[in-house]
Amino acid sequence: MSDFDLEKHLCVRKSLIDEALNKLLPTEDEPPKRLHQAMRYVALNGGKRLRPTLLLDACYAVGGDEKLALPAACAIELIHTYSLVHDDMPCLDNDDLRRGRPTCHRVFGEAIALLCGDALLTLAFEVLAGEQVKVGVPVNVAIEVTRVIAEAAGHFGMVGGQVDDIEAQRQLANGEMLQEQQLYEIHRRKTGALIAASVEVGAIIGGASEKQRAALRKFGEELGLAFQVTDDLLDAVNPFRMKRCEPNIVAVLGIDGARRVASKAIERALMHLSQFDERSEPLRAIAKSILERRE
Amino acid sequence: MSDFDLEKHLCVRKSLIDEALNKLLPTEDEPPKRLHQAMRYVALNGGKRLRPTLLLDACYAVGGDEKLALPAACAIELIHTYSLVHDDMPCLDNDDLRRGRPTCHRVFGEAIALLCGDALLTLAFEVLAGEQVKVGVPVNVAIEVTRVIAEAAGHFGMVGGQVDDIEAQRQLANGEMLQEQQLYEIHRRKTGALIAASVEVGAIIGGASEKQRAALRKFGEELGLAFQVTDDLLDAVNPFRMKRCEPNIVAVLGIDGARRVASKAIERALMHLSQFDERSEPLRAIAKSILERRE
Numbered sequence: 001m002s003d004f005d006l007e008k009h010l011c012v013r014k015s016l017i018d019e020a021l022n023k024l025l026p027t028e029d030e031p032p033k034r035l036h037q038a039m040r041y042v043a044l045n046g047g048k049r050l051r052p053t054l055l056l057d058a059c060y061a062v063g064g065d066e067k068l069a070l071p072a073a074c075a076i077e078l079i080h081t082y083s084l085v086h087d088d089m090p091c092l093d094n095d096d097l098r099r100g101r102p103t104c105h106r107v108f109g110e111a112i113a114l115l116c117g118d119a120l121l122t123l124a125f126e127v128l129a130g131e132q133v134k135v136g137v138p139v140n141v142a143i144e145v146t147r148v149i150a151e152a153a154g155h156f157g158m159v160g161g162q163v164d165d166i167e168a169q170r171q172l173a174n175g176e177m178l179q180e181q182q183l184y185e186i187h188r189r190k191t192g193a194l195i196a197a198s199v200e201v202g203a204i205i206g207g208a209s210e211k212q213r214a215a216l217r218k219f220g221e222e223l224g225l226a227f228q229v230t231d232d233l234l235d236a237v238n239p240f241r242m243k244r245c246e247p248n249i250v251a252v253l254g255i256d257g258a259r260r261v262a263s264k265a266i267e268r269a270l271m272h273l274s275q276f277d278e279r280s281e282p283l284r285a286i287a288k289s290i291l292e293r294r295e
Numbered sequence: 296m297s298d299f300d301l302e303k304h305l306c307v308r309k310s311l312i313d314e315a316l317n318k319l320l321p322t323e324d325e326p327p328k329r330l331h332q333a334m335r336y337v338a339l340n341g342g343k344r345l346r347p348t349l350l351l352d353a354c355y356a357v358g359g360d361e362k363l364a365l366p367a368a369c370a371i372e373l374i375h376t377y378s379l380v381h382d383d384m385p386c387l388d389n390d391d392l393r394r395g396r397p398t399c400h401r402v403f404g405e406a407i408a409l410l411c412g413d414a415l416l417t418l419a420f421e422v423l424a425g426e427q428v429k430v431g432v433p434v435n436v437a438i439e440v441t442r443v444i445a446e447a448a449g450h451f452g453m454v455g456g457q458v459d460d461i462e463a464q465r466q467l468a469n470g471e472m473l474q475e476q477q478l479y480e481i482h483r484r485k486t487g488a489l490i491a492a493s494v495e496v497g498a499i500i501g502g503a504s505e506k507q508r509a510a511l512r513k514f515g516e517e518l519g520l521a522f523q524v525t526d527d528l529l530d531a532v533n534p535f536r537m538k539r540c541e542p543n544i545v546a547v548l549g550i551d552g553a554r555r556v557a558s559k560a561i562e563r564a565l566m567h568l569s570q571f572d573e574r575s576e577p578l579r580a581i582a583k584s585i586l587e588r589r590e
Binding site for chain 1: 454
């Protein structure tokens with residue numbers, strides 16, 4: 001399947017996910033309206049939907065029914081979205097723009113932004129515990145999926161990584177250097193955990209064997225690393241993206257060194273797919289495309 | 296069982312819940328340490344543990360195994376705790392003290408407080424999807440419990456009520472009067488939803504029949520109303536608690552009117568317990584004690 005059309009694939013996935021999110025989010029004419037407006041403003045914002053796409057593609061790779069994976073895919077995107085809303089707030093990154101639009105707190109105020117993030121995170125778990133069962137995911141699978149996602153999003157995972165990031169920013173502001181391993185650890189938690197969970201959860205819902213699940217999990221971990229390193233590379237070469245005092249692997253390894261780390265990670269990621277048949281082509285294509293990222 | 300010792304009962308419940316929370320929370324010597332310190336600081340803070348106690352008591356009332364209800368009880372308390380951490384933040388209530396101690400953001404800074412709340416909410420769902428299954432709650436029960444709690448905590452429940460509250464504060468600041476029904480609606484969501492869910496979830500885990508579950512849910516709703524009205528009464532008579540521009544039912548009904556509403560709600564709550572045997576005594580005793588609240 002060398003003629004696999006990744007661009008078309010991502011577009012089809014994106015519209016499937018956008019449509020499902022649109023249905024799961026509360027409408028703006030139900031109270032509390034301002035909260036629901038904020039939730040829709042941030043969740044339906046033209047994101048690339050990488051995490052839910054990986055989730056659906058992992059489910060497909062093991063021959064699973066993608067319809068069953070759609071609620072979990074939406075839940076992952078809701079969690080990713082909430083983390084951006086809270087990250088953008090003045091007490092964290094204090095960002096005014098997100099994907100070219102004013103951030104949630106700039107439009108709705110800090111109080112609503114805080115509560116909007118809380119509501120999106122909670123909705124993710126409502127979807128995991130409610131919608132999954134409704135569409136026919138077996139309850140033992142639904143609860144395991146919920147556990148894996150909660151673990152990845154929590155204090156040892158994504159939220160933990162955000163705290164590591166704050167600590168690293170403090171070190172940089174004090175003129176300290178970060179170590180390569182420390183940067184990997186931040187990335188592993190802050191970005192990697194949710195990406196790896198996306199792939200693993202797709203595998204679980206798709207009915208993967210233990211061996212398949214473990215391989216896809218490792219694929220996800222390597223992909224998450226490559227994704228973050230290429231993000232750092234984009235930040236490093238773009239003066240509009242680069243922020244003072246943000247941990248960046250390029251500062252430690254240089255541009256070529258960082259490129260090598262990303263391409264090695266993708267190599268290992270593809271190796272973990274060796275046991276899968278042609279249905280793993282979407283995952284392969286996404287992995288390769290990470291190295292060509294332009295945004 | 297007119298000789299039921301409520302004080303002793305609450306004390307036993309509190310130490311059971313405190314001990315379980317202590318075990319579920321990450322230790323302070325694991326990284327990210329500052330996050331884990333903050334989580335423990337706010338979650339192990341000498342709270343009365345009303346919600347988890349109600350959950351365990353509802354399980355007991357239907358003859359269930361309370362050991363199975365302990366993870367959900369902890370999850371409810373973690374959610375209650377996160378909501379206090381975020382509520383106290385400068386962009387919401389901007390409180391310096393909580394139960395006589397400096398609030399989370401005063402001790403750890405706003406960034407960590409925000410992430411600490413996020414981590415506690417996520418941990419609640421990790422406990423619901425992980426610990427519940429581990430202690431032997433059947434997966435169909437565990438997933439239903441997770442769904443009910445997520446719904447109660449989310450945009451139509453607790454978080455929605457917090458947004459209603461912001462809107463009401465804005466109205467009051469503009470010199471507008473609040474209507475009695477609007478205040479009930481805020482209370483129902485902001486405080487009532489999680490209290491009602493606590494009781495309902497205890498019933499579900501305890502193996503309640505549909506009829507028992509519905510009755511206990513209604514008991515919880517009435518109790519939640521009475522709890523919030525007595526909270527308003529305490530605020531109204533205590534100059535240290537009363538805050539300008541906070542919605543308070545006493546402003547609409549007067550002290551006697553508010554007392555009548557609380558005592559009517561408790562009357563109805565007790566009526567919903569009529570089908571239960573003497574194992575509902577703890578719930579009865581708690582309901583009656585709400586009217587005597589001094590803190």
